[in-house]
Amino acid sequence: MSHVKNATPSPADIRILDLFAGPGGLDVAADVLGYRITGIEWDEDACATRAAAGMDTFRGDVREFDAAHFPRAQVLTGGPPCQTFTVAGHGAGRRALDDVLGYIERLRTAVSSDGAEWEDIHRTWREISEELAEKAVQAEEVKVEKGRVEALRAAERRTIKKSLQQQGSPPEKIKQILKTLRASRDLPPEDAGLAPLVETYNALGTVLNGLKARLEALGDERTGLVLQPLWWVIERSRRPGLEPYEAVILEQVPAVMPVWEKYTEVLAVLGYRTRTQLMFTEAFGVPQTRKRAVLMARLGGTDIPEVVETHERYRQRTVSTRVSTTTPRDTLPWDPEEENSDPKEAWVSMESALKKARSIAPDLPDRPAFTVVSNYGTGGDPGARGRRDHDAPAATVTGKVSRNRLVHKGTDTDLPDKFDRFTLAEAGVLQTFPVAYPWRGKDQSQQIGNAVPPRLALHVLRHVLEPELTREEARARLEQAVADLEAWEPGEPVEVREHGQWEGHPLTGR
Structure with missing residues (x-):
């Protein structure tokens, strides 16, 4: 090749x-x-x-x-x-982590035991694999039961909605009751007849929570x-x-x-x-802020x-100390922990990365200054979408990158249709894939989001x-x-x- x-x-x-x-x-x-x-x-x-x-x-x-x-x-x-x-x-995440650490300790004990033979080490691995396989079988059984209970609960919810409609309840009231599905004792007198339905719904919810807890205890096959x-x-x-x-x-x-x-x-x-x-990642020239744990x-x-960082880290809403390659050597920012380190370059912005990509592939969109509005919420608020301007590195590129909106910088006004989303080639470039990388198959955005940034690699x-x-x-x-x-x-x-x-x-x- x-x-x-x-x-x-x-x-x-x-x-x-x-x-x-x-x-x-x-x-x-x-x-x-x-x-x-x-x-x-x-x-x-x-x-x-x-x-x-x-x-x-x-x-x-x-x-x-x-x-x-x-x-x-x-x-x-x-x-x-x-x-x-x-x-x-x-x-669930903590339990999964503790389980894995426990398995690794068992493998460490096996390989470090005095006189350990391959058969003994392999036996330990086989036992771990069998335990994981058994948990996977049990988890599949619980998933089936969970699906059955979810279907019953959804049906009960539809019955409650239908009963409220038949009683002539106004839409806003129906919406509020379905949103909260309060305990039957809290229902208004005129809705007391719904108490058995709500009790059944809540009982199914209790069962469902138990099944979810069981699934978390069993862990994920991954x-x-x-x-x-x-x-x-x-x-x-x-x-x-x-x-x-x-x-x-x-x-x-x-x-x-x-x-x-x-x-x-x-x-x-x-x-x-x-x-x-x-x-x-941005400290290694990737036009994206992303953290990776590397062994x-x-x-x-x-x-x-340690792998020495070649670029500055990005700190949002702070004045960048970025420097050009023509800055006099005695004014460059030096790594205080490494006396002979090279000066760090500026982090790479989306604008810079996409401009370079356009020099290779001129058919890529040439947009005015833009702001990326994330598909995800921020600060725990699903409605508060994260924002990042074009002259900064991208936020972490995920499998939902194609859903991010591009608006005129500093506004909520969408760019014209052909400019209002990153193309797949552009999303790949923000991961530092070559602009010519041949994305194929389904859910290409997910492929891009899951990938290792090649420049970091x-x-x-x-x-x-x-x-x-x-x-x-x-x-x-x-x-x-x-x-x-x-x-x-x-x-x-x-x-x-x-x-x-x-x-x-x-x-x-x-």
């Missing part, structure tokens, strides 16, 4: 296996750095995008594969699903997915006939940082030096330092996999990689492989 003309050659012939690969955020970064990368992804639409982009892909559930299928992979990367750690209400990368590292390190990965890179939302910290305890037992870091590990060798991959470069060499390498990323174009589409189609693949050795 060769998409970039005159691409800077990689210092080493590195083969990467990317779990939960998505549409290819990390993959396109690896491509421009010259690494060879293969992704595993279950989503058919993301696989369609990957195929169009020429990204080597196996389609399927990561749990159906194992590390022994890809013995020639030297580096493991991935971003397992994280929704169960960030859900709100009833402490909870176990966050264990997969660790198990792959353990398998490569302890299974006879396999060699350890040379490096591991994992990323997710900040809520997953405790998992990465717990991972490091196991990785240390397996001989890895590690580093966890909360990374602010970096190398087998043996020296410690891994450039920094992390180079930092972990090329530690021997000097500061000047690393800076030049990144500058070239960023230019190549912006100019990247897809090559020939590739066929997506399925589980079992190992023949002739460079990572399988078959």
Whole structure:
């Protein structure tokens, strides 16, 4: 696969296996750095995008594969699903997190026990997998019952509405009663006949709350997915006939940082030096404010330092200390923690990123100054939409990015129709995908929102996999990689492989 003309050659012939690969955020970064990368992804639409982009892909559930299928992979990367750690209400996220930390501790005990054999370690993993599978079966049964109760409750609500209408209650009163569905003892005298209906409705609500609590206690099937990368590292390190990965890179939302910290305890037992870091994407040239929890590990060798930020962090409603590259050196902002650090560049605005994209793809919209009005509420108020002006980085790009409104700057007046939403190409650019990235399949906005920002991936991959470069060499390498990323174009589409189609693949050795 060769998409970039005159691409800077990689210092080493590195083969990467990317779990939960998505549409290819990390993959396109690896491509421009010259690494060879293969992704595993279950989503058919993301696989369609990957195929169009020429990204080597196996389609399927990561749990159906194992590390022994890809013995020639030297580096493991991935971003397992994280929704169960960030859900709100009833402490479900906290319970899911505690469960995962407990499973990791069991794996740590297994690999660190004196005289532990592969069979003993594998038995522990099998027991964990069986527990998770049993919980998934129970959760499915509860979901079915929850759906049945929800249907009964909805029917009871319709009956209450119909009874109120038959009594001649005014629409506003009906609306208020349906909104609150107060306890039967609080009903007005004229509506006392509804008491049995309301009591039944409330009783069903109590049952429904119990089922929700049960589901939260059982956890989400995705909870176990966050264990997969660790198990792959353990398998490569302890299974006879396999060699350890040379490096591991994992990323997710900040809520997953405790998992990465717990991972490091196991990785240390397996001989890895590690580093966890909360990374602010705009501080690495991404025109978007987003935080990512990153785990970096190398087998043996020296410690891994933090990835040095190259751009300023964005602080809303404050005066920026941004500087141009022509500012005299003695007035540049220096990193106080690193005496020899380079001066930081300004964060990149939406306006700047989209203007550069238009120089590559002139058909992109050329808008007047605008404000982005988020699809989400802010400050706990669903009606208070977040706002970000064009001359600032975008707010976090989510799967709902296509629903954000674009209005004339400082107003609530929508831009003309062809300008009032970001195009898919523009949304990708705000994630630092090349403007030519070939989005395919359904729900492309969700693909974009779920992806790893490629420019952030450039920094992390180079930092972990090329530690021997000097500061000047690393800076030049990144500058070239960023230019190549912006100019990247897809090559020939590739066929997506399925589980079992190992023949002739460079990572399988078959």
